[in-house]
Amino acid sequence: MKVTERFEMGKPLRREPSMLRADTYNRARLLLSESGQEALFVPIRPMQYLAVIQAGEFVFVDGLGPRVVQFIWHRFRTGERQALTDPVAFELVCFRPDAGEIVQRLHVELSRALALQASRRRRPAPTGTVLPFRRQPVSDR
Template structure:
């Protein structure tokens, strides 16, 4: 599947934090994706999230190929543990998207979980044993 997305000029940018569970799940699903682009429908909002190694972009179903919000510049290396939030920047390409951003923070994790529930993992599971710490 090929999709071309466009961006209006940037309106604003805000530093934010994404819960670790959401970031970790998105990155895990992306790692399993052979195309290196993960499409996540957010049905409750009629939005589509497109995830790649650099950013998560959100497209409104009415504006089909125009990015409204991008989550960029993730800093997972700045955290001390995998369960800590991940800093990032939210880039807005339209005005008055604060309500949409609030909804995305709630609905995006649920959409990721719905995708996990539909995903069939092929192959045997493996248990990796780590050496005990002293």
């Protein structure tokens, strides 16, 4: 089912480099890939935010009232990692003046929300079939 959402975006107040934990980035990309959609909507209920995960950016929208963009995490530099377990550098764009504490909390709450969403999407492990192994009698020479 295709969903169309419209978001309002003001003028960016600040841009700065930041880092995202590897497990959070990897899980977001995996869930996006598994969804088969262009965007993955992840509610961050404790903060009343909605994360919109796309291939090139994570957009954080105020979950209450009008859909106003609060933060954008984009320009992920995954090519700079030496391993999949290394953090990912990105550019943080802030649209509100009191971003410091909120961004720190977003890192934690996004990770939790992604883990919750992943646990709900888990498919049961495929069942296997054990094939009988028939031994050939060993002939004496």
